[in-house]
Amino acid sequence: MTAARLLLTFVGLAWLALILLLPLLAIFAQALAKGWGAYIAAVTSSEALDAIRLTLLSALIAVPANLVFGLAAAWAITKFEFRGRTLLLALIDLPFSVSPVIGGLVFVLLYGAHGWLGPWLAAHDVQIIFAKPGIVLATIFVTLPFVVRELVPLMQVQTTAREEAAFSLGASGWQIFRHVTLPNVRWALLYGLILCTARAMGEFGAASVVAGSIRGRTVTLPLHVEIVFNEYDAVAAFACATLLTITALVTLVLKTVLDARERRTAHVELASGQLITAATPAGSRA
Amino acid sequence: MISKHRLVRAWSRTTPLVLATVLLAGPSAPAAAASEQKLLNASYDVSREFYKDLNASLIADWKAKNGTAIEIEQSHNGSSKQARAVIDGLEADVVTLNQVNDIGQLVKAGLVAPDWQKKFPYDASAYKxxxxxxxxxxxxxxxxxxxxxxxxxxxxxxxxxxxxxxxxxxxxxxxxxxxxxxxxxxxxxxxxxxxxxxxxxxxxxxxxxxxxxxxxxxxxxxxxxxxxxxxxxxxxxxxxxxxxxxxxxxILADFPFAIIEPVVDKHGTRTLAEAYLRYIVSDEGQEIAAKNFYRPNSKAVAEKYAAQFAKxxxxxxxxxxxxxxxxxxxxxxxxxxxxxxxxxxx
Structure with a gap:
C-alpha cells in the first residue's frame, strides 16, 4: 500500500519534472548561457523592443475588447432567455477548438488582396492582413472565449434573485449591472482577463499567418523568438523566451491568489445572498 | 445614482491606460514617413545575413549620393510562402527569391511584368x-x-x-x-x-x-x-x-529578383526599388554576395574571389x-x- 503510493508519487513527480520543470530550467539556462550582458543586449535590441511594443499593443487592444464583449455576452447568456442562446455559447468556444493557423488563414481569405472584402479594403486604402490590424484581429480571435468562459459558470450559479431585488427597488438596468452583477463576478472577471492577457501575448499560430514577418513592423515577441532562433542566435531566442515565460509565471501566481480570493468571497456572498432572497417579498419576484 | 466624484475617479483610473497606449504607439509611429522613402523587400528564408549587409551598405551609399535617408524593411520566409503572401496582399516593393518559378506565380497574378528578366543585368539574378x-x-x-x-x-x-x-x-x-x-x-x-x-x-x-x-x-x-x-x-x-x-x-541555383508593379506605383517607390535591385548587381553588391559565399554574377568580382569557389x-x-x-x-x-x-x- 505505502510502497505503491510512494511509487505513484515518484512517477508523478518525475513526470512533472520531465515535462515542466526541466524545460523551464532549460529556457533560463540557455538564455544566460553567455552571461547577463548578452541577455540584456538580446532583450533590448531594437528588433526585440519593436516586438515587445507590438505584443503589448495588441494585448492592450485585445484585452479591453474581450472585457466588454465577454461581460456583455456572459450577461446575455446567463441572465436572459432567448432563441439561439446555446448556439452563441458554442460559437464563442470555436477559437478553442479550431487550430489558430486556420483562424489566421480565414482572415487572409476574408481580408487578403483576393479575399471577400479585399477589393473594397484596397479601394479604401485599408491594409489589414500583413499589417498591425491583422495581428490585433488574430489576437482577439484566439482570446475570445477566455473572459466569457470564466464568467458563465459563475453567473449561472448566481441566480437572478439579487438583480430582481434591485429591480424591485427601482434600479435601472445599468445600475443593476454596475452595482449588483459586476461586483459579484469581479474576481472571475479579473481571472479571465489575466488568462486572456497571457494568451494574447503568447499567440503564435494565427499571428504567424497574418503577420508577413516584416521586421520591426509586424513581428510580435513569439515570432521574434522563432526568427532569431533560425538565425542561429539561440541565446537571444531564449532570452526573449524568458520574457514570455515570466509573463506565464506571473499569470500562474495571480491565478492562484485569485482562486483563493474567489472561493472566500463566493462563500460569504452565498450566505448573504440567501438572506436577501429570504427577505425579498414573494410578490415582487415575478 | 453614480456620484460625480466616482465618475472622476473612474476617469483617473483609465487615464494611465490611455497614456500607456499613446506612449506605446508613439515611438513606432513613422513621424518622418512623409519625407523618408521606405522600401519593403520580401525575401527567401536564408538570405537574412546577406541583406543585412547589403541594406546597410546601400543606405550609406544613397545618403552620400542623394543626401536623403532611406529605410529598407525585410521580411523573410520560404520562397514560395513569400510569393503567396505577396499575391495575398503583402505590400512588398521588391521580391528577392530563390526560384524562377515563384516569380512566375507573381507574373501569372499580374503583379510582375512578363519581361522582368530583361529589365536588369544577368537576367535579373542576384547571384548564384x-x-x-x-x-x-x-x-x-x-x-x-x-x-x-x-x-x-x-x-x-x-x-x-x-x-x-x-x-x-x-x-x-x-x-x-x-x-x-x-x-x-x-x-x-x-x-x-x-x-x-x-x-x-x-x-x-x-x-x-x-x-x-x-x-x-x-x-x-x-x-x-x-x-x-x-x-x-x-x-x-x-x-x-x-x-x-x-x-x-x-546544379546552379539562381536567385532572381523583381519589382512588384502595383506596389511601387502605389507607394511611389519605383526609382528607389530600381536603384535597390541595381545595387545588388553592382560591383559593391556583388562583393557583398561573395563575402556571404554566394557566387557573384559579375565577372570582375568572380575573378577576385575565384579561390573561394571550387570549379x-x-x-x-x-x-x-x-x-x-x-x-x-x-x-x-x-x-x-x-x-x-x-x-x-x-
Missing part, C-alpha cells in the same frame, strides 16, 4: 550558388561524390523537394549526375535517386531545418544544401568541425529537363517522379 555537401570533420565516411551517398552506411540530411526550393535543386542535381553517369538511362537514374532518398532519415521542410538537423541535432553523415549555407554553418558551428565537398557535377561541372536545367516549369511538372507535382520513387523507397 551550387548544391554541395558538408561532412563531419576528417570526412570519416569518405564521401567524395554523388555515388557515395547511396552506400548502405551513409545517412543524409536534406530538404524535402515538395516543400523547399533547396530540396528541388538537390533532387535535380542528383538525378542529373546519374543521367550523365549512366549515359542518359532514365530507369537507372530513377533507381539511383530512389536509393539516395532511402538513406534520408528525416526529410526537412526548409534549408534552415535541414541544417539544424545535421549540425545541432547531429543526425546524418552528410548535409546536402546550398554551398553558401554550407560555409555559413562552418562560421556558426565552428570551421574545424565540418568540411565541404563539392561533387564532380552539380565544378554544371547541370543545365534548360537543356536536360526542358526548363523549370517542365521539371516541376515531371518531378515534383503530385504523382511525379519524386512521389513514385519516394513511396517505393519507403
Amino acid at each position: 550558388s551550387v548544391t554541395a555537401f558538408i561532412v563531419r570533420k576528417g570526412n570519416p565516411k569518405n564521401i567524395r561524390d554523388w555515388q557515395d551517398l547511396v552506400r548502405d552506411d551513409v545517412k543524409i540530411a536534406l530538404v524535402n523537394p515538395k516543400t523547399g526550393g533547396n530540396g528541388r535543386y538537390t533532387f535535380l542535381a542528383a538525378y542529373g549526375w546519374a543521367l550523365n553517369e549512366y549515359g542518359g538511362d532514365e530507369a537507372k537514374a530513377k533507381e539511383f535517386v530512389k536509393k539516395l532518398y532511402a538513406n534520408v532519415p528525416v526529410l526537412d521542410t526548409g534549408g534552415r531545418a535541414a541544417t539544424t538537423t545535421f549540425a545541432q541535432r547531429g543526425i546524418g553523415d552528410v548535409l546536402v544544401t546550398f554551398e553558401a549555407e554550407v560555409y555559413l554553418v562552418r562560421q556558426e558551428f565552428g570551421a574545424d568541425g565540418y568540411e565541404v565537398v563539392v561533387p564532380s557535377r552539380t 565544378v561541372d554544371l547541370i543545365d536545367v534548360q537543356q536536360l529537363f526542358g526548363g523549370w516549369s517542365k521539371a516541376q511538372q515531371t518531378f515534383f507535382d503530385d504523382g511525379g517522379v519524386f512521389d513514385q520513387i519516394y513511396t517505393l523507397a519507403k
Whole structure:
C-alpha cells in the first residue's frame, strides 16, 4: 500500500519534472548561457523592443475588447432567455477548438488582396492582413472565449434573485449591472482577463499567418523568438523566451491568489445572498 | 445614482491606460514617413545575413549620393510562402527569391511584368550558388561524390523537394549526375535517386531545418544544401568541425529578383526599388554576395574571389529537363517522379 503510493508519487513527480520543470530550467539556462550582458543586449535590441511594443499593443487592444464583449455576452447568456442562446455559447468556444493557423488563414481569405472584402479594403486604402490590424484581429480571435468562459459558470450559479431585488427597488438596468452583477463576478472577471492577457501575448499560430514577418513592423515577441532562433542566435531566442515565460509565471501566481480570493468571497456572498432572497417579498419576484 | 466624484475617479483610473497606449504607439509611429522613402523587400528564408549587409551598405551609399535617408524593411520566409503572401496582399516593393518559378506565380497574378528578366543585368539574378555537401570533420565516411551517398552506411540530411526550393535543386542535381553517369538511362537514374532518398532519415521542410538537423541535432553523415549555407554553418558551428565537398557535377541555383508593379506605383517607390535591385548587381553588391559565399554574377568580382569557389561541372536545367516549369511538372507535382520513387523507397 505505502510502497505503491510512494511509487505513484515518484512517477508523478518525475513526470512533472520531465515535462515542466526541466524545460523551464532549460529556457533560463540557455538564455544566460553567455552571461547577463548578452541577455540584456538580446532583450533590448531594437528588433526585440519593436516586438515587445507590438505584443503589448495588441494585448492592450485585445484585452479591453474581450472585457466588454465577454461581460456583455456572459450577461446575455446567463441572465436572459432567448432563441439561439446555446448556439452563441458554442460559437464563442470555436477559437478553442479550431487550430489558430486556420483562424489566421480565414482572415487572409476574408481580408487578403483576393479575399471577400479585399477589393473594397484596397479601394479604401485599408491594409489589414500583413499589417498591425491583422495581428490585433488574430489576437482577439484566439482570446475570445477566455473572459466569457470564466464568467458563465459563475453567473449561472448566481441566480437572478439579487438583480430582481434591485429591480424591485427601482434600479435601472445599468445600475443593476454596475452595482449588483459586476461586483459579484469581479474576481472571475479579473481571472479571465489575466488568462486572456497571457494568451494574447503568447499567440503564435494565427499571428504567424497574418503577420508577413516584416521586421520591426509586424513581428510580435513569439515570432521574434522563432526568427532569431533560425538565425542561429539561440541565446537571444531564449532570452526573449524568458520574457514570455515570466509573463506565464506571473499569470500562474495571480491565478492562484485569485482562486483563493474567489472561493472566500463566493462563500460569504452565498450566505448573504440567501438572506436577501429570504427577505425579498414573494410578490415582487415575478 | 453614480456620484460625480466616482465618475472622476473612474476617469483617473483609465487615464494611465490611455497614456500607456499613446506612449506605446508613439515611438513606432513613422513621424518622418512623409519625407523618408521606405522600401519593403520580401525575401527567401536564408538570405537574412546577406541583406543585412547589403541594406546597410546601400543606405550609406544613397545618403552620400542623394543626401536623403532611406529605410529598407525585410521580411523573410520560404520562397514560395513569400510569393503567396505577396499575391495575398503583402505590400512588398521588391521580391528577392530563390526560384524562377515563384516569380512566375507573381507574373501569372499580374503583379510582375512578363519581361522582368530583361529589365536588369544577368537576367535579373542576384547571384548564384551550387548544391554541395558538408561532412563531419576528417570526412570519416569518405564521401567524395554523388555515388557515395547511396552506400548502405551513409545517412543524409536534406530538404524535402515538395516543400523547399533547396530540396528541388538537390533532387535535380542528383538525378542529373546519374543521367550523365549512366549515359542518359532514365530507369537507372530513377533507381539511383530512389536509393539516395532511402538513406534520408528525416526529410526537412526548409534549408534552415535541414541544417539544424545535421549540425545541432547531429543526425546524418552528410548535409546536402546550398554551398553558401554550407560555409555559413562552418562560421556558426565552428570551421574545424565540418568540411565541404563539392561533387564532380552539380546544379546552379539562381536567385532572381523583381519589382512588384502595383506596389511601387502605389507607394511611389519605383526609382528607389530600381536603384535597390541595381545595387545588388553592382560591383559593391556583388562583393557583398561573395563575402556571404554566394557566387557573384559579375565577372570582375568572380575573378577576385575565384579561390573561394571550387570549379565544378554544371547541370543545365534548360537543356536536360526542358526548363523549370517542365521539371516541376515531371518531378515534383503530385504523382511525379519524386512521389513514385519516394513511396517505393519507403
